[in-house]
Amino acid sequence: xxxxxxxxxxxxxxxxxxxxxxxxxxxxxxxxQQVAETGCxxxxxxKRDTVIWFSPWVLPFLILTLWLVTLLSSGPEVSTAxxxxxxxxxxxxxxxxxxVLLVLLPLLRKTISARACATLWLLPVFVYYSQYVYxxxxxxxxxxxxxxxxxxxxxxxxxxxxxxxxxWHLISHLRFRRMLLxxxxxxxxxxxxxxxxxxxxxxxxxxxxxxxxxxxxxxxLTIGLFGRTMCTVLPERDYTLDQYRLxxxxxxxxxxxxxxxxKCFYLFCKALCWFxxxxxxxxxxxxxxxxxxxxxMVVYGAEDRTRREYASLLLETAGDERGFxxxxxxxxxxxxxxxxxxxxxxxRFSGTLxxxxxxxxxxxxxxxxxxxxxxxxxxxxxxxxxxxxTIDSVLLEADNTYLYRDDLSPQVRxxxxxxxxxxxxTKLATGPDLPEDEPKHLALFLADRKFYLEFTPGLxxxxxxxxxxxxxxxxxxxxxxxxxxxxxxxxxxA
Numbered sequence: 001x002x003x004x005x006x007x008x009x010x011x012x013x014x015x016x017x018x019x020x021x022x023x024x025x026x027x028x029x030x031x032x033q034q035v036a037e038t039g040c041x042x043x044x045x046x047k048r049d050t051v052i053w054f055s056p057w058v059l060p061f062l063i064l065t066l067w068l069v070t071l072l073s074s075g076p077e078v079s080t081a082x083x084x085x086x087x088x089x090x091x092x093x094x095x096x097x098x099x100v101l102l103v104l105l106p107l108l109r110k111t112i113s114a115r116a117c118a119t120l121w122l123l124p125v126f127v128y129y130s131q132y133v134y135x136x137x138x139x140x141x142x143x144x145x146x147x148x149x150x151x152x153x154x155x156x157x158x159x160x161x162x163x164x165x166x167x168w169h170l171i172s173h174l175r176f177r178r179m180l181l182x183x184x185x186x187x188x189x190x191x192x193x194x195x196x197x198x199x200x201x202x203x204x205x206x207x208x209x210x211x212x213x214x215x216x217x218x219x220x221l222t223i224g225l226f227g228r229t230m231c232t233v234l235p236e237r238d239y240t241l242d243q244y245r246l247x248x249x250x251x252x253x254x255x256x257x258x259x260x261x262x263k264c265f266y267l268f269c270k271a272l273c274w275f276x277x278x279x280x281x282x283x284x285x286x287x288x289x290x291x292x293x294x295x296x297m298v299v300y301g302a303e304d305r306t307r308r309e310y311a312s313l314l315l316e317t318a319g320d321e322r323g324f325x326x327x328x329x330x331x332x333x334x335x336x337x338x339x340x341x342x343x344x345x346x347x348r349f350s351g352t353l354x355x356x357x358x359x360x361x362x363x364x365x366x367x368x369x370x371x372x373x374x375x376x377x378x379x380x381x382x383x384x385x386x387x388x389x390t391i392d393s394v395l396l397e398a399d400n401t402y403l404y405r406d407d408l409s410p411q412v413r414x415x416x417x418x419x420x421x422x423x424x425x426t427k428l429a430t431g432p433d434l435p436e437d438e439p440k441h442l443a444l445f446l447a448d449r450k451f452y453l454e455f456t457p458g459l460x461x462x463x464x465x466x467x468x469x470x471x472x473x474x475x476x477x478x479x480x481x482x483x484x485x486x487x488x489x490x491x492x493x494a
Contacts, residue, residue: 021359063083088371090124093124094273180217186213213233219317243313259326292337382425393408434454440456458479
């Protein structure tokens with residue numbers, strides 16, 4: 001498999017991912033428009049949400065699953081290495097992507113739908129899995145190195161910050177929920193309840209949501225991490241039936257899109273990149289786009305009178321959004337963009353093409369970047385620590401030429417070992433093996449055939465022969481002299 005072939009494979013995979021996201025978004029977007037225009041739910045009797053593919057909760061869940069599986073199969077040392085590699089790559093990907101999106105956001109908000117802008121923040125959820133397809137094919141183009149003085153303490157420092165941010169938000173949510181629901185009671189007005197049930201029917205929820213009223217609230221919101229604990233809570237004040245309808249449509253749109261799950265994903269991003277203030281800014285912008293996208297659908301196709309009434313409602317109910325909630329009007333800070341979108345809607349593209357293109361570019365670029373805290377020479381990182389300092393035999397495959405030697409002279413063995421030990425390498429990942437279809441391949445048996453050292457262009461790995469071992473993939477920071485190896489072995493044969 002040549003470098004060109006690998007890039008063709010990457011490009012094809014990127015285009016397929018972009019097409020899949022675009023098609024999925026287009027289908028959900030058109031469905032929401034249809035419901036807003038006609039009230040027709042199409043698949044009557046079937047439960048339906050409008051999540052693009054799957055909940056973003058799946059990303060941290062799969063990372064945790066990967067860690068547990070590795071822990072059970074390979075032990076704590078390997079599982080810790082896999083977890084740190086996984087999270088560090090994701091942190092870098094999120095940081096770079098969110099920064100680019102922050103720069104482009106003003107233009108995107110003017111050009112494409114608010115729903116597409118909100119979906120853009122979730123693309124790393126779809127893209128991250130493609131990196132595992134890429135691993136072991138060709139080396140990344142850029143490897144960010146963690147300074148050696150920080151390498152030993154970095155995992156514990158990062159983990160401490162991650163847990164602090166996560167626990168702080170979880171405790172804040174539970175305290176807010178307890179305060180909110182302490183004096184809450186079911187809504188008693190039958191007209192309001194009938195209107196709530198009518199709006200629930202349009203979104204085909206899996207289970208009915210409790211509708212409550214609480215004196216501790218200033219703005220309507222929906223709170224709850226899971227379906228069984230979720231409820232919509234209203235402040236203790238009177239609205240007109242038209243206002244209730246707008247409130248219910250806004251909150252139920254959040255529920256249908258499972259935006260509380262998205263808020264949890266944003267928290268995961270903040271905790272993962274707790275040291276980066278730009279990610280915190282990006283998360284705040286992403287939360288604002290969730291509200292803008294719901295506003296967009298609530299007043300989709302509405303008359304000017306309805307738009308003005310909804311804008312007035314947003315102004316009257318500005319409040320404080322805390323915990324894992326979706327709030328009609330969280331704060332006055334983000335109202336300017338929301339009011340502009342409600343009162344003076346502009347003609348925008350759906351954003352389907354933009355989503356597809358950005359997904360494809362993100363998938364393509366995500367594999368060219370890696371993070372490493374282990375780098376040095378092949379001798380100091382692999383050979384000397386494992387005692388693999390003597391060569392038994394050599395197999396060279398290059399350009400359909402095969403050379404195998406197990407009778408090398410001591411001088412040649414010493415020269416080869418000296419050359420190999422001095423090669424600069426950088427650790428890439430724990431787990432992936434070398435690609436099997438490369439046209440060039442160098443294999444050496446070391447230390448009485450206890451170890452198997454393999455090279456392909458740009459990559460290498462050392463594997464014990466008779467013990468369970470998880471391979472570790474290294475990048476060669478200096479090209480292997482294939483012609484020199486061939487000439488040396490030919491000379492030895494002569």
